[in-house]
Amino acid sequence: MVLSTQKQTKRWTYILLAGALALTSVAGCSPQSGGNNQGTKPAVSETGTDKEGNAGGAAKEGPVNIDIMLPIFKTNYPKDDSPVAAEIEKKTNSNLHLEWVPNSSYGDKFNITLASGKLPTVMYVPDVKSPSFVNAVKAGAFWEVGPYLKDYPNLSKANPIILNNTTIDGKVYGIYRGRALGRNGLVYRKDWLENLGLQEPKTIDDFYNMLKAFTNDDPDKDGKKDTYGMTLVKWTGGWASGFDIISTWFGAPTGWGEDASGKLMPAFLTPEYFEALKFMKKLYDEKLINADFAVMDSAKWTDPIVNGQSGAIVDVLDNAARINDKIQAALKQTGNDEPNKMYTDVVNSLEGPKGLRARPTSGYAGMLAISKTSVKTEDELRRILTFIDQMSEPELQTLAGYGIEGKHYTKVEGGIEPVKNPTLLESEVEGLNQMLTFIPEDHGLKVVQTPIRVKQTEAMKANEAIVVANPAEPLLSTVYSQKGAQLDNIINDARIKYVVGQIDEAAFRSAIDVWRKTGGDDLIKEMNELYAASNNK
Amino acid sequence: MGKRYRSVSGTVFDMFNYVFLAGFAVCAIIPFVYVISGSFATDVELTQRSFFLIPKTFSINAYTFIFSTDTIIRSIGVSMYVTTVGTIVNLFFTVTMAYPLARRSLMGRNTILNLVVFSMLFGGGMIPTYLVVRELGLLDSYWALILPGAISAFNLIIVKNFFQELPPGLEEAARIDGCTELGLLWRIVLPLSKPVLATFALFYAVGHWNNFFSALLYINDPAKWPLQVMLRQIVLLSQAAAGNMNEMDPNFVQPPEQSIKMAVIVVGTVPILLVYPFLQKHFAKGVMIGSIKG
Numbered sequence: 001m002v003l004s005t006q007k008q009t010k011r012w013t014y015i016l017l018a019g020a021l022a023l024t025s026v027a028g029c030s031p032q033s034g035g036n037n038q039g040t041k042p043a044v045s046e047t048g049t050d051k052e053g054n055a056g057g058a059a060k061e062g063p064v065n066i067d068i069m070l071p072i073f074k075t076n077y078p079k080d081d082s083p084v085a086a087e088i089e090k091k092t093n094s095n096l097h098l099e100w101v102p103n104s105s106y107g108d109k110f111n112i113t114l115a116s117g118k119l120p121t122v123m124y125v126p127d128v129k130s131p132s133f134v135n136a137v138k139a140g141a142f143w144e145v146g147p148y149l150k151d152y153p154n155l156s157k158a159n160p161i162i163l164n165n166t167t168i169d170g171k172v173y174g175i176y177r178g179r180a181l182g183r184n185g186l187v188y189r190k191d192w193l194e195n196l197g198l199q200e201p202k203t204i205d206d207f208y209n210m211l212k213a214f215t216n217d218d219p220d221k222d223g224k225k226d227t228y229g230m231t232l233v234k235w236t237g238g239w240a241s242g243f244d245i246i247s248t249w250f251g252a253p254t255g256w257g258e259d260a261s262g263k264l265m266p267a268f269l270t271p272e273y274f275e276a277l278k279f280m281k282k283l284y285d286e287k288l289i290n291a292d293f294a295v296m297d298s299a300k301w302t303d304p305i306v307n308g309q310s311g312a313i314v315d316v317l318d319n320a321a322r323i324n325d326k327i328q329a330a331l332k333q334t335g336n337d338e339p340n341k342m343y344t345d346v347v348n349s350l351e352g353p354k355g356l357r358a359r360p361t362s363g364y365a366g367m368l369a370i371s372k373t374s375v376k377t378e379d380e381l382r383r384i385l386t387f388i389d390q391m392s393e394p395e396l397q398t399l400a401g402y403g404i405e406g407k408h409y410t411k412v413e414g415g416i417e418p419v420k421n422p423t424l425l426e427s428e429v430e431g432l433n434q435m436l437t438f439i440p441e442d443h444g445l446k447v448v449q450t451p452i453r454v455k456q457t458e459a460m461k462a463n464e465a466i467v468v469a470n471p472a473e474p475l476l477s478t479v480y481s482q483k484g485a486q487l488d489n490i491i492n493d494a495r496i497k498y499v500v501g502q503i504d505e506a507a508f509r510s511a512i513d514v515w516r517k518t519g520g521d522d523l524i525k526e527m528n529e530l531y532a533a534s535n536n537k
Numbered sequence: 538m539g540k541r542y543r544s545v546s547g548t549v550f551d552m553f554n555y556v557f558l559a560g561f562a563v564c565a566i567i568p569f570v571y572v573i574s575g576s577f578a579t580d581v582e583l584t585q586r587s588f589f590l591i592p593k594t595f596s597i598n599a600y601t602f603i604f605s606t607d608t609i610i611r612s613i614g615v616s617m618y619v620t621t622v623g624t625i626v627n628l629f630f631t632v633t634m635a636y637p638l639a640r641r642s643l644m645g646r647n648t649i650l651n652l653v654v655f656s657m658l659f660g661g662g663m664i665p666t667y668l669v670v671r672e673l674g675l676l677d678s679y680w681a682l683i684l685p686g687a688i689s690a691f692n693l694i695i696v697k698n699f700f701q702e703l704p705p706g707l708e709e710a711a712r713i714d715g716c717t718e719l720g721l722l723w724r725i726v727l728p729l730s731k732p733v734l735a736t737f738a739l740f741y742a743v744g745h746w747n748n749f750f751s752a753l754l755y756i757n758d759p760a761k762w763p764l765q766v767m768l769r770q771i772v773l774l775s776q777a778a779a780g781n782m783n784e785m786d787p788n789f790v791q792p793p794e795q796s797i798k799m800a801v802i803v804v805g806t807v808p809i810l811l812v813y814p815f816l817q818k819h820f821a822k823g824v825m826i827g828s829i830k831g
Contacts, residue, residue: 073606074766077759102766104773105753112754115664116671303584330581333594423605 063095064383067120070434071103076426083358092390119371126366142369146172154392157440162363165473176369178438181232181363182463184245187320188312190345192219203351211288214311229288232314233298242314247276248359280499285398294496317456324452342452348459360467397444403429415448475530483519490515576799585794599800616764620745625685627741628685639700655688683753698732736820768805
């Protein structure tokens with residue numbers, strides 16, 4: 001009796017376990033039949049081959065299938081069959097499949113897509129120098145497009161500096177998405193400057209005097225000493241680069257510079273850099289910048305200037321229009337707004353000991369790479385490149401940027417005016433501009449430009465002539481990929497401590513020695529080898 | 538005297554406790570109140586005042602904007618679906634695996650248990666898991682969010698231990714009364730395990746509700762994104778905007794307004810807050826292992 005119950009128990013437990021397993025596998029299979037997206041995939045990956053088999057048209061090729069992976073910044077996104085996407089397909093003779101990935105998580109998705117080996121036809125590469133992309137390139141996952149660019153009317157006009165910036169071992173593996181090179185500069189409160197009766201700053205000294213007046217002379221005329229000169233945020237190198245822009249004005253190189261013998265060295269070893277640092281210390285000591293800059297979150301960078309606490313920021317110039325818009329919005333609530341008044345103004349660069357200099361951006365925001373797994377032949381590659389090239393036509397730039405006339409925008413004097421329906425724009429237009437390369441430039445229609453927008457565009461153009469390019473930008477350092485973050489921290493810490501007065505010049509120098517010993521010297525050596533190799537090519 | 542004598546020090550101690558706990562509660566609540574009131578404020582006020590609990594202005598623009606398309610509503614639907622179905626699947630598989638494993642008579646029980654523990658210590662990692670999910674054809678399917686984590690090894694062991702603690706006498710009594718094995722599980726064991734089930738239902742549900750990463754990896758069709766992916770997208774966008782301007786196009790991408798971010802957070806948090814109080818009372822009973830149960 002006892003024995004038989006035990007047996008029974010055993011049997012039942014096995015049945016339960018087996019049931020659980022069986023259910024797992026059943027549940028695992030069922031969605032396969034339901035997942036209709038799976039079915040379309042194989043067709044998409046065989047890009048270029050004319051599958052449509054058009055009966056009569058022997059001359060005309062069928063639409064090229066393009067599966068494109070792009071970042072999306074909003075929560076709504078244009079679908080494959082939405083009107084603007086359909087219009088683009090018609091004009092470029094293509095069959096688009098848009099794979100949207102939230103921008104906030106693009107990096108993860110990018111890595112996993114690379115690892116999975118099933119790549120879309122065209123893929124946006126956010127960080128051209130990231131190890132995962134470089135490895136994929138070295139494993140032959142992407143087409144080297146460099147030699148082909150010359151055959152296309154727009155792509156052949158790509159900027160050589162930017163192209164060079166995007167290279168991996170001297171070769172171009174994607175088409176960069178161009179951005180203004182001279183985008184950095186000074187943004188300040190124009191109304192304050194007028195209140196104080198000052199002139200637009202031209203030199204670093206003017207700049208200093210302006211910040212001083214913004215702090216001490218009551219620029220907002222409320223009788224209270226409640227303002228300060230300039231807002232700075234956490235310095236983490238690379239971006240949030242207020243200080244770096246200023247150091248370029250002082251004559252320091254951008255990132256890396258050549259010394260007298262033509263060897264590369266990092267900017268902070270130059271005396272000009274230290275001059276800039278001393279200048280920052282002076283600003284801090286005289287309370288012309290916010291005391292909490294070392295912990296200030298960059299998301300709040302523009303808030304003080306919008307709120308009338310601070311008078312200037314040194315950052316990308318297009319912040320001027322954004323800040324102006326916000327000030328206008330705040331004034332509108334109280335009914336005091338003057339829509340045509342400029343509350344902000346820009347200066348592209350300030351004259352320092354070496355004349356006018358500007359710190360460039362890299363000139364591009366990622367690039368579009370074409371995968372070898374889904375684009376098998378050169379013919380297919382050429383069709384994809386034709387598509388990307390066509391997207392640089394003014395008409396298509398306008399289409400991808402602003403949508404269809406009459407539906408998403410209206411033409412007015414001096415440009416276009418988008419309809420005031422954010423939901424419609426988000427779900428049919430916004431995001432499509434992510435596939436634009438702006439090579440050679442953005443020559444589509446533009447929204448009507450406010451005075452400040454006109455001025456900031458001019459300032460960016462003016463900067464382009466005086467940018468100091470970073471010679472090390474295309475170099476891929478192994479040492480930096482291993483120890484870069486740690487090395488940067490040493491310098492970032494030391495300069496913050498120097499500015500706030502926790503350490504003196506000697507201690508700053510010894511921090512540089514620490515940097516050298518923990519890998520900095522190796523980095524300099526490696527960079528110079530890479531630099532010499534790239535110059536000999 | 539019906540009242541029990543209380544020492545002065547005891548009273549002081551109690552007072553201190555009340556003050557301390559109240560302070561703690563306030564600290565936990567204030568940020569949430571700020572988010573709620575911020576979601577009803579205008580963006581201008583949010584930039585001008587760094588912190589407030591009661592907005593001077595009142596606007597429901599943020600909510601109007603959120604609900605102007607079906608995107609957020611649909612993603613809430615997705616989240617609810619995945620949470621409900623996922624939790625049921627989780628509980629089913631956890632119980633059906635834990636129950637046999639609780640029986641000492643099961644052959645190979647230790648081997649299976651060791652395999653389970655092994656999976657807690659060593660995982661395949663993101664990419665191999667992705668490959669498995671892809672090969673199973675689960676990409677773009679809600680099952681990709683449910684099945685890979687259908688059983689949590691840790692939860693399984695706790696449930697198994699709970700089943701083991703049930704007095705064997707109950708089982709024998711039921712069997713003498715003619716109960717079948719399934720009936721034993723369904724009529725005797727599960728009713729006794731309500732606190733455990735409630736606790737793990739909540740654990741699993743919160744896990745599903747908060748999970749965004751697997752959706753990000755496995756779901757390519759934006760129409761199937763759960764709420765957390767949307768939430769992350771909206772909340773993180775403004776940071777990207779300020780942090781790396783170069784990534785973006787100067788003319789086109791504008792970060793969403795602060796109030797919209799806050800409204801989305803409220804919308805994303807409220808459902809799970811509504812469920813919590815109903816399951817909370819089971820908590821203390823449910824996760825207690827190996828000590829004396831009152």
